[in-house]
Amino acid sequence: MLIASAALTLGGTTFGSGIVTPNTGILLNSAQLLFSSSPTSSSANIAAPGRRPLLPTSPIFFETAQQKCGHRFLAASSGGIRGMMDISQAS
Incomplete structure (x- = not known):
């Protein structure tokens, strides 16, 4: 995948x-x-x-730890002061 x-x-x-x-x-x-x-x-x-x-970009990848075929989530922020906060609020 x-x-x-x-x-x-x-x-x-x-x-x-x-x-x-x-x-x-x-x-x-x-x-x-x-x-x-x-x-x-x-x-x-x-x-x-x-x-x-x-450039402080923030690509983030989440997946379940138990299964390789589990849920996956991918997000990115253009960074800056609030980049990580933007990602955490969206996920």
Whole structure:
């Protein structure tokens, strides 16, 4: 059995980058804003070639411990301060 989850974000702004692809209508994200712009901050989130910004997403997978064929539940949150709380209230 394959189960997939996606935690999507628009990068911390209301409408992402504000750019919509002409043929699909997909709104592009602004994930570059998630990099730290402070040179004195931790180097873990500094923009550099080939790096991805740290993003607090919260994928969650639940299954019953007794049976392999038992109930399964999958959820995801785009994270942030309330990400885990959002997941716990939804489940």
